[in-house]
Amino acid sequence: MLNFKELEIIPEIRESLEDLGFENPMPVQEQAIPILLNGDKDFIGLAQTGTGKTAAFGIPILQHIDLQSNKTQALVLSPTRELCIQIARDIESFAKHMKGVKVLPVYGGSSIETQIRGLKRGAHVVVATPGRMLDLIRRKQTNFSSVKIAVLDEADEMLNMGFRDELDGILAETPDTKRTWLFSATMPREIKDISSRYMHDPQEITIGTRNTASKNITHMYFVVSNSSRYQILKRIVDYYPGVYGIVFCRTRRSTQEVADNLIQDGYNADALHGDLSQAQRDYVMQKFRRKNLNILVATDVAARGLDVNDLTHVINYELPDEPEIYIHRSGRTGRAMKSGISISLVGPKRRHAISRFEKKAGTRFERGKVPTGNDVCEKQLFDLIDRVEKAEVNEELIEKYLPDIYKKFEGLERDELIKHFVSLEFNRFLNYYKDARDLEIKDSASFSAAKGKAKGRGGSFAPTRKGDARFFINIGKTDKLTVPKLIGILKEVTRNRNIPIGKIDILKNFSFFEVKQEHTDLLLRSFKKAFYKGRKLNVELSKKPGTKPAKKVRTVKVRKS
Structure with missing residues (x-):
């Protein structure tokens, strides 16, 4: 060298x-x-x-x-x-x-x-x-x-x-x-x-193999439902004591929501996304670099300037649309010859995408079984025991306190003392997980859920979040539409790079996207007759089957990408 x-x-x-x-x-x-x-x-x-x-x-x-x-x-x-x-x-x-x-x-x-x-x-x-x-x-x-x-x-x-x-x-x-x-x-x-x-x-x-993931990384995915996604995220984080990682979310809003929920539930976490000021982003990144945070919840864009070499985990709150994005994300762990774990929470409808990601990344993805409450408690307990066993003892500093400590514990047998110690440190997990339900989705449930795809424009007409308006657009996977491309179209149409975009569903021949209701008029007002890649675009508010459209259908022109 x-x-x-x-x-x-x-x-x-x-x-x-x-x-x-x-x-x-x-x-x-x-x-x-x-x-x-x-x-x-x-x-x-x-x-x-x-x-x-x-x-x-x-x-x-x-x-x-x-x-x-x-x-x-x-x-x-x-x-x-x-x-x-x-x-x-x-x-x-x-x-x-x-x-x-x-x-x-x-x-x-x-x-x-x-x-x-x-x-x-x-x-x-x-x-x-x-x-x-x-x-x-x-x-x-x-x-x-x-x-x-x-x-x-x-x-x-x-x-x-x-x-x-x-x-x-x-x-x-x-x-x-x-x-x-x-x-x-x-x-x-x-x-x-x-x-x-x-x-x-x-x-x-x-350097390395083109378009492939690092060999130092273990790739795992967990099949989750939308209703259990956050609970499974917590279950996984609890299962890995000492986790130091990034949770990637699709949108700024979901990033903030996941971070807020983790903080409220007692985790050492924070959010990093484009709605924060530069000073706020610098502060959060500095905390994470110094390991004053264990978990950073971030969008891809906001995390680009963050360079940390010893992450233990990267967690995809949702599987990204493109394998290249996944490779980018997972490459943040397993650096400098260290091992790392990349985990993806995958909805039943997207299980089929795993084989495509495996092929592009040049590696196998292991399907993980969602840890049970007992699994988490056992993992945390033995991590505690390992840390106690390996703790450095400074005889000089603690020597003067030992006589009083021995006297305090003289009535306790060895086994009783261990029970008291473990209970003091471990009761939070035991109480939280003692009646925890099994969150694992069985294959039959996965396939059943995967069959529930939207049929026509009436499918999935309701916004997923309160205050959102849901739109239909007549291009989809057959047009090689991806989430980043659709976001680019919307931002170009509105000439507003900061328009808050919510959930996006890319289907075979058409797609749905959500924006805050207060931006509906701006969005529709921005539309003019035009074409995308030679095809006329049709955009309208998504509606319940059998009802009239809430807004007049308009067309939009965007430049070819």
Whole structure:
């Protein structure tokens, strides 16, 4: 294995790396840095999240900068503001001993005027989220004529979030002579499209096996009903003492609800999602990094900037729609040669998707049996005993207290003393689970539930949450519609990236989605006649069979993705 001293890195950057304690490059760095230092090729790096990609492109970027010029020479695009901020900080730390390097993070949720002033003052490296960057381009506040390098970090995630149009608009503003470096955990079709459009004969490296999950991770799924989903989540968390993990939810609302319920039930948990302010998100992430939280309930987008190496568990509150998203999530555990467990709570209707996920991830998923109350109590009890057995005893500190302690316990036999001790520490679990019902769904129940699919527009007409309006749209799985794509359509239609979207059901030929009722008029008012991928869209309020539509059916045009 090489060390950083053997790579052709300038002394100023090497000194910064030594300050940071970097000695040996990680695999993606060892393979990518020599190629990118040469700087004459487009590049694709396929590697999981948390493998050291920022240094892999950040170090070569700094080495290619001409400090005699104050113009922007490198543009890095990342999916979220958290990741944008982290990348900018990392590049600044690599440039600690390079005089005059200016790195500017540009992202939504912060003053655009301040960012415009930063661009006018000059920044050698701009790290940006796609939405804010395109906004600045449309305001004619950017000058990318001197950009030599464009980096797309977490490219698959940016596409999952619906940023294809933004990426096209931004890259069109950069010189044709630039080099494009693309980093991604997976290689879906959209990534290949971008590669063929914006890159010329790119050199590609793959760290690990392409589009597959880490071999250090145990993959499990539990079949659950919607009514028992939260109770089974608690049962699983209780079954794994010392859990330190992330629970992924689909929407901001469900994220907050699950976190609130866990907190109310006495768990050391908190929520991380886009409705929080930047200061709130930073505070929650800091608590989690410091292990002041055991459980973080998060959306995919909000968790992108969180980099933690020793998670024990990743739990999917619902199975995501795409295997690539699952691979991203599960890759947050089992890092740095440690083992991890990835768990998915799967509704009966989605059991068939497991084989597709197994094939894409290149691994087997074990079906878990929901722990019984007795299972949980036994696991917690023996974990307590193990911790007592392995506890370090500081003889010097406790010696002066021992005579009084021995005297206090002199009337208790050994067996009685153990019973008292266990009861004191363990009564909460015993009382809670003594009459706990079996939450395991039997196969017959699973298949029965799976048959209850909605038939036509009348099926599943009622919103799942109070205050929601439920809509029908005439595209579904046969149109290759996914939840991220539908969210992108809705946000483009309303021109509002913050519209609160509730439950989404993607069916074979059509789909349902929910939004808060107060946004119904905005949603329908935004619709105009148009087409999606050559097909006329039909959107209406979902209604009970036999009743008249609550609103006039309208059509909508969205740009092709």
